[in-house]
Amino acid sequence: MTPIVTKPRVWIAALATVVLAVAPSLAAETPRSGGTLTAIVQPEPVTLTPAANTAQPTQVIAANIFDGLVYYDLDLKPQPSLATSWTVAPDGLTISFKLRSGVRWHDGRSFSSADVKWSLENVWKTIHPRNKAIFENVSSVDTPDDHTVILHLAKPSLPILSVINGVGAPILPKHLYEGTDILNNPYNNKPVGTGAFVFKEWKKGEYIVLERNPTYWEPNRPYLDKVVFKIIPDAAARAAAIEKGEVQYAAFNPVPFRDVERLSKLPGLKVDTRGYDWLSPLLYLDLNVENSYLKDLRVRQAIAHALDKDAIAKVVWYGFGKPAISPVPSTLTTFHDARVPTYPFDPKKAEALLDEAGFKRGADGVRFTLNHDFLPYGDDYKRTGEYLKQALKRVGIDINIRSQDSAAFIKRVYADRDFDISSSWNGAFPDPQIGVVRAYWSGWLGTKTPWTNGSGYRNAEVDGLIQAAAIEGDPAKRVDDFKRFQQIVLRDLPTLPLLELRFFTIHASGLKDVVLQADQSYGSLKNAWFETPPAQN
Amino acid sequence: MLSFLARRGVQLALVVLGIAVINFFLLHLAPGDAAQVLAGEAGSATPEYLAALRKQFGLDQSLPVQFGVYLGNLLTFNLGYSFRQGMPVAELIMQRLPATLLLMGTAIGFALVVGSALGVAAARNAGRVADTAISAVALLFYATPVFWTGIMLIVVFSVWLDWLPVGGMVSIEKGYTGVAYLQDVLLHLILPAATLGLFFLAVYARLMRAAMIDVQGQDFVRTAVAKGVRPGRIARRHVLRNALLPVVTMLGVQVGSVLGGAILVETVFSWPGLGRLAFEALFQRDLNLLLGILLCSSVVVVIANILIDLLYTVLDPRIELI
Numbered sequence: 001m002t003p004i005v006t007k008p009r010v011w012i013a014a015l016a017t018v019v020l021a022v023a024p025s026l027a028a029e030t031p032r033s034g035g036t037l038t039a040i041v042q043p044e045p046v047t048l049t050p051a052a053n054t055a056q057p058t059q060v061i062a063a064n065i066f067d068g069l070v071y072y073d074l075d076l077k078p079q080p081s082l083a084t085s086w087t088v089a090p091d092g093l094t095i096s097f098k099l100r101s102g103v104r105w106h107d108g109r110s111f112s113s114a115d116v117k118w119s120l121e122n123v124w125k126t127i128h129p130r131n132k133a134i135f136e137n138v139s140s141v142d143t144p145d146d147h148t149v150i151l152h153l154a155k156p157s158l159p160i161l162s163v164i165n166g167v168g169a170p171i172l173p174k175h176l177y178e179g180t181d182i183l184n185n186p187y188n189n190k191p192v193g194t195g196a197f198v199f200k201e202w203k204k205g206e207y208i209v210l211e212r213n214p215t216y217w218e219p220n221r222p223y224l225d226k227v228v229f230k231i232i233p234d235a236a237a238r239a240a241a242i243e244k245g246e247v248q249y250a251a252f253n254p255v256p257f258r259d260v261e262r263l264s265k266l267p268g269l270k271v272d273t274r275g276y277d278w279l280s281p282l283l284y285l286d287l288n289v290e291n292s293y294l295k296d297l298r299v300r301q302a303i304a305h306a307l308d309k310d311a312i313a314k315v316v317w318y319g320f321g322k323p324a325i326s327p328v329p330s331t332l333t334t335f336h337d338a339r340v341p342t343y344p345f346d347p348k349k350a351e352a353l354l355d356e357a358g359f360k361r362g363a364d365g366v367r368f369t370l371n372h373d374f375l376p377y378g379d380d381y382k383r384t385g386e387y388l389k390q391a392l393k394r395v396g397i398d399i400n401i402r403s404q405d406s407a408a409f410i411k412r413v414y415a416d417r418d419f420d421i422s423s424s425w426n427g428a429f430p431d432p433q434i435g436v437v438r439a440y441w442s443g444w445l446g447t448k449t450p451w452t453n454g455s456g457y458r459n460a461e462v463d464g465l466i467q468a469a470a471i472e473g474d475p476a477k478r479v480d481d482f483k484r485f486q487q488i489v490l491r492d493l494p495t496l497p498l499l500e501l502r503f504f505t506i507h508a509s510g511l512k513d514v515v516l517q518a519d520q521s522y523g524s525l526k527n528a529w530f531e532t533p534p535a536q537n
Numbered sequence: 538m539l540s541f542l543a544r545r546g547v548q549l550a551l552v553v554l555g556i557a558v559i560n561f562f563l564l565h566l567a568p569g570d571a572a573q574v575l576a577g578e579a580g581s582a583t584p585e586y587l588a589a590l591r592k593q594f595g596l597d598q599s600l601p602v603q604f605g606v607y608l609g610n611l612l613t614f615n616l617g618y619s620f621r622q623g624m625p626v627a628e629l630i631m632q633r634l635p636a637t638l639l640l641m642g643t644a645i646g647f648a649l650v651v652g653s654a655l656g657v658a659a660a661r662n663a664g665r666v667a668d669t670a671i672s673a674v675a676l677l678f679y680a681t682p683v684f685w686t687g688i689m690l691i692v693v694f695s696v697w698l699d700w701l702p703v704g705g706m707v708s709i710e711k712g713y714t715g716v717a718y719l720q721d722v723l724l725h726l727i728l729p730a731a732t733l734g735l736f737f738l739a740v741y742a743r744l745m746r747a748a749m750i751d752v753q754g755q756d757f758v759r760t761a762v763a764k765g766v767r768p769g770r771i772a773r774r775h776v777l778r779n780a781l782l783p784v785v786t787m788l789g790v791q792v793g794s795v796l797g798g799a800i801l802v803e804t805v806f807s808w809p810g811l812g813r814l815a816f817e818a819l820f821q822r823d824l825n826l827l828l829g830i831l832l833c834s835s836v837v838v839v840i841a842n843i844l845i846d847l848l849y850t851v852l853d854p855r856i857e858l859i
Contacts, residue, residue: 036710044817046575046621055578127589129582183593189623204622204632205809207709228710232807233817236688240696241703407569407822410577447584450576534710 031513033223035533037525040238040250041208041229048199048208049188050170051123054130056252059167059522061229064210065106066193068166069097069116072278072518076331076430078161082111082171082194083149092156092473099147103217105173106198113143118174120151127182131169134159134434137471156473159431165278166195167522168429196222196526206231216526223529239263248508248534251275251521255506256379257318263506270509273320273502275520280329280428280435281501283321283384286413286454289494291420293359293368300493302353303421304343306395307388313499316383321499326486327439328432329500334475335432337483340490350395359396367396370420373413376406381423384498388421415448417456425501426451430518432482437466440489457494508534542843549839556835557611557828561604564824570596571621571822594620607828616829621821626829630811634833636706637799637810643730644802645791648737653784655738656745657777663750671742679739683798687732687805694728701728704807729806733798737791744787748780781852789845793838 045057050066069086070078078086083097103111120141124131137157142150151160163169171194176187191199196218197210208229212222230247232238239255241247245268255263264271287294287303294300309323322330330336359367370392374385382403389399399421404412413422429435438444442463444452462485469481489495505521507514510531517523572590576582591597595606610617616626652675659671678686695703702708706725713721752758753776761771799812811830818827849856 038710046578047623053575053579055575127586129576129579129586132583132585183589184620184623186623203709203809204624204629205636205814206706206807209709226710230705230709230807232704233813234684234688234704234805234807237691237704237805237807240688240691244696244699244703246703404568405820406577407567407571407574407820409569410573411569415573449582449584449587450573451582 029512029531031220031223031527031529032531033220033529034225035223035530036226036228037224037249037511037528037530038228038230038247038534039525040232040241040247040254042232042238042250042252042254044205044231044233045208047188048191048202049172049185050167051119051172052127052129052183052188054128054167056522060251061208061210062170062191062193063166063195063522064197064227064524064526065191065195065199066166066170067103067195067524068169068171069099069164071165071523072162072430074274074277074516074518076162076277076518078164081165083164086161088158088161092158093153095151095153095160097149097151099149100217101147103194104215105175105194106192106213107173107176109173109175110146111171111173111194112146113149114146115171115174116149117141117143118178119169119171122177122182123172124169128169130434131163133470134163155471157471158473158475158478159433159470162430163434165519165522166524167519196524197224197227200226218526222524222526224525227525235259242269242506245508245534248511248530249505249514249525249528250507251503251505253320253503257320260318260320260504260506268509270507272505272507272515275505275515275517275523276503277331278430278517278519279503279521280331280430281425281503282324282327282329282428282497283423283425283499283501284324284327284439285388285496285498286419286422286424286439287494287496288417288420288422288454288456290417290456291370293370294420296357297493298353298357299359300496301343302350302357302395303392303397304493304496305346305350305353306391306397307496307498308345308391309498310345312384312387316387317380317499317501320502320504322502324497324500326490327428327436327495327497328482328486329428331500332428332430332432334479335482337486340486342490343493347395354395354397361396365396366398369398369400371400371402373402373404373409373419373422375423375425376404376409377425384423388423410450413454414450414452422454423498424451424454432485433466433470437469437485439495440485441466455494457489457492459488459492462488462492545843549836549843552839553832553835554611557832558608560828560831561607561824564827565600567819567822569822570594571824572596574821575621607825611832616832617825619818619823619826619829621818621823622826626826629814629826630829630833633809633811633814636808637803637812639726640729640733640802640808640810641799643726644733644798645737645788647730647734648741649784649788651734652738652741653745653781655742657749657772659742659746660749660753661772663746668746672746675739675742678735681736683732683736683801684805686735687729687802690728690732691805701725704805706807706809725806729802729808732805733802736798740787740791741784744784745780748783749776752776752779778852782849785845785848785852789842792841 041057041060047053047058048062050059050062067082069083071081073079082100084100085098088095099113105111125135137153137155138151139154140152173192176192177185196213196216198213200209200211202208210227212225235256239259260271263269287300289295313321313323325342326340328336354367361367372385372388375381385401389401392399413419427435438452440457440462442458465481465485469478472478512529513527516527571594572587575590576587619626619629622629655671659668662668691703694701702725707721758775761775799810800816803810803813815830
């Protein structure tokens with residue numbers, strides 16, 4: 001992360017980027033207004049308010065209804081949205097935001113700094129599942145006027161600037177939520193935001209309709225009159241609806257990988273893998289270090305050497321992934337360390353390590369057996385498990401693949417810890433503090449919290465680095481902390497990074513300017529427009 | 538008649554209550570709870586967030602307390618609240634029930650009428666080409682998985698021929714009202730009802746054929762033939778009416794499998810019905826909702842069976858209501 005207030009050279013570079021980004025679109029075509037966009041959301045969201053639920057379907061829809069303080073451009077740099085500018089004090093202990101004036105909630109009330117202060121204190125710091133740790137150091141919030149918010153921090157907390165888009169730090173209308181039970185507030189299912197689209201109707205099991213916000217603060221936006229999110233639970237039916245043109249936009253891998261190639265060749269469709277960098281999804285294996293075999297480092301190293309990540313990317317994930325060497329994906333250019341210890345595909349070395357650890361092959365060629373629980377989020381994870389079984393069989397480790405639904409998986413891995421190797425994915429987000437360290441910090445052990453330290457890893461130095469980086473005000477020192485962190489966790493191998501996943505969006509080729517942000521998959525469709533709107537009555 | 542209904546009413550209440558109690562404890566055997574599922578989908582959670590969810594869902598109470606609350610609600614005809622969906626369970630069920638009843642009614646009606654007709658045709662041509670052809674086709678549809686039939690119908694009739702919509706119940710983006718709306722729903726109904734109907738059709742065709750052939754060989758039919766009654770009349774009055782009894786029995790059994798069949802078809806065709814809702818509720822550990830749906834469907838099944846019993850007496854006056 002570059003700090004916001006910085007040298008003029010960076011400003012010029014930033015300006016050049018903006019000009020370059022805007023110029024071609026100006027030269028190319030002028031956006032046209034009008035049309036109803038039919039999109040897919042899958043599965044059906046639980047609620048439409050991003051405050052209490054960070055699940056993907058909720059965010060995909062809510063991003064159109066709620067604006068964030070900023071959005072993230074394709075280089076992951078924050079750009080003005082509800083906040084027009086922001087400054088971080090040199091000591092990192094004060095962050096001030098200037099808010100846009102003239103913004104109104106969909107019910108007509110004025111948006112003000114009080115809404116931001118209330119949301120920070122009552123949502124981001126308390127019930128938001130991801131943000132609690134990031135906003136923990138905010139000791140008080142000042143609102144000297146309606147358009148200024150000043151955060152006072154007990155300790156510097158730089159990751160804050162990476163999570164203040166509409167999804168990461170949702171601003172709720174204080175006048176509708178104050179004094180209520182936030183989780184049970186009826187407005188959670190008929191949200192009132194400041195965004196480009198206004199919530200209109202949610203027919204459970206069928207569709208969610210959003211309409212153009214006629215008084216949106218950004219001139220001429222949105223271009224679309226209406227967005228209809230259809231709930232289509234079956235993957236084959238989604239593919240058919242997209243192919244037929246009944247649906248013109250679908251994000252987050254809406255169809256099976258094997259259908260993508262065929263669909264991408266159809267003239268009316270485009271497949272786009274941009275718009276997911278803010279999320280930076282990573283597929284990894286948790287190796288239960290309490291297991292009698294896996295507690296031996298050589299066994300963990302052997303498993304790493306026995307897996308061909310290129311094959312996993314190409315064959316199992318149809319090319320929608322890139323071999324990962326570190327839990328900090330390469331998309332996080334500032335923090336990613338390319339010189340970490342690596343474990344190239346080398347079955348012979350794997351066998352040697354296993355022999356050295358004292359686990360010789362038995363008469364049947366098997367050294368020992370491990371249970372693998374795969375993430376029950378579709379066939380791709382199951383196939384990853386099948387690959388794991390094949391690959392480890394070659395070096396004499398038998399894998400017993402266990403299948404279950406997500407509730408049972410979460411309980412088994414994170415609560416009962418009754419597993420040996422589990423597969424998972426998580427979002428790294430632009431700062432490792434947000435998405436990466438939770439898999440390694442020993443403070444999560446015993447809390448039975450999903451998607452935390454699944455391997456059971458404890459390392460005092462790693463814990464120290466994680467805690468130091470959280471409150472480090474100097475960006476360069478934080479980078480050093482995280483590089484050291486990567487060196488250690490890749491030496492100790494409690495988890496094995498497999499792939500940097502490439503999620504994809506499919507949209508009609510006549511739908512323009514769909515992906516303009518690194519957080520587009522969780523962003524607003526306010527810039528999208530139809531060359532020719534689909535036929536309707 | 539009245540005493541029959543009264544007795545059956547009491548039975549209904551007891552059966553439904555028993556089902557509710559068994560369901561409650563069976564469902565709590567499933568590992569994991571709704572808070573974990575939610576946190577899992579969110580991809581992140583803090584212990585405080587989990588605790589807040591558990592408190593919201595009432596999962597922080599002990600099982601006996603939860604059971605007491607559930608039973609108390611049930612006895613006051615309150616199906617509880619689905620925290621997951623943010624709505625009272627009864628309201629959710631009432632929203633989804635019509636779509637399921639429409640789909641199942643159409644599918645079973647189609648299967649019953651066409652299947653029986655095919656069965657009659659097969660029986661009257663027993664051993665000939667028509668009989669073999671009907672049996673083969675019926676067997677084919679029975680043996681094909683429902684979801685595969687559905688997807689093939691979508692590929693052919695929606696994607697290739699572009700005659701029918703891919704899924705859903707209505708073209709929301711077109712904003713139809715009145716007659717146009719009804720037409721739109723009917724268009725959306727054709728493929729899912731046909732998919733489900735084709736599966737059941739086979740059962741009725743085979744059953745009808747066997748029953749017809751069985752009844753055809755009985756003495757009273759031979760007597761009618763000897764009396765010189767016209768073959769068409771024999772088939773309708775003497776054979777068909779008697780042959781319908783096993784078919785009606787089957788109908789009663791099939792109402793029980795309403796949810797099972799509906800889950801696949803509703804999923805493939807994005808049909809906003811109860812089957813899909815139940816399926817999702819199970820995976821999301823939304824137990825209040827799932828219990829409500831199971832309870833509701835058990836009531837439907839029990840009532841359907843009472844109606845079938847009444848129908849027997851209409852078809853065959855010798856049968857008495859007990």
